[in-house]
Amino acid sequence: MIGLIRVLTLEDPELLNRHGRLLEARYGLPVESRCIPDQPRGIYDEATEAAAVPKIVETARQLEAGGARAIFISCAADPALEEVREAVSVPVVGAGSAGAALALALGGRIGLLSITEAVPGAIERILGPRVVALERPTGVTDATHLLEPGAVERSLEAARRLVQQGAGTILLACTGFANLSMATRIQADLGVPAVDPVWAGGLMLSYVLKEESRCG
């Protein structure tokens, strides 16, 4: 199974397991989801990221000890990715770098659909100048706003602005878009490839685990 880490504290099992369920449905990968303790608002600045890193590493160690054959850090900012890779011996994938990598393979001019004004560092380090535009849905400044009425329509409008600015591939720069099936909607409405970071992570993990099951 894949050990999936949510980088905020979630008491509701439905919310905790949401990303894992998406991966199970799309790729047939068994997933065990865990979240980090004592951070109900997640990671939103340097101090909260610093507090989260050792918790993410410890969660990954526990998942590996429990039989995880790979670890997925399900956040577009890839918190603690390098630290977890040092700490465990199984493959570790982060949603941000997986999404950036898939976008890179699919096209040269990438538009970011984001909830922040800045390109997340994990994505910037991979895509650099290949990011031709960044847009936020109107009124969205954090992931909870994606759950409000009209968020789908406003996200589609922002994606349309990216295409108008020359983007040939859209990368969703937050895992919160996965719950809205925004990648499917954008590809259907605008006719350009749209990369969801949770699905991209699952895609990369399906490659590793497919090879493992052939070897086993």
Next chain:
Amino acid sequence: MIGLIRVLTLEDPELLNRHGRLLEARYGLPVESRCIPDQPRGIYDEATEAAAVPKIVETARQLEAGGARAIFISCAADPALEEVREAVSVPVVGAGSAGAALALALGGRIGLLSITEAVPGAIERILGPRVVALERPTGVTDATHLLEPGAVERSLEAARRLVQQGAGTILLACTGFANLSMATRIQADLGVPAVDPVWAGGLMLSYVLKEESRCG
């Protein structure tokens, strides 16, 4: 279907269709393979690449006109990738950048199993300093040497040297390794993820076409 382009002239249908058959078997993607005319030795220097580029573009145009929903340039050097992206309106994936992108998503320290002494440009532009080592199988200086007796064992030895130098993920920097199932063998023998560029290309294409079929 996917339009797959081989960047050398192949008269033998079995050789022409070899990469396509691998993608059909692994991902269930229907593939139509074409090769470029009048280059039986393929691309091996700047002059032969310059000669190939317009042929690759024309082949891609024909495949799109024939109904291809995506184009795959099945060579780790990604010849004419940018030019084909300008020329057609469907997604275009190159084996080199797809392989580099998958390796990037899977690990931070990448070893290249190569047939040349230099890192192919398409891979260098994506991975840069993440490439920690490059090794060639003993006696291998072009892709035809991979068909000789002992090539599998010598490739495995070279992959082992990459791991000894700190590589946590192996990227096969030539599509010729696909015929030897080297990625599966390396992962089984050495226990590290190994990325085949043909399989990586198919993986990225499966994402786009899966989304398209959901939308259609």
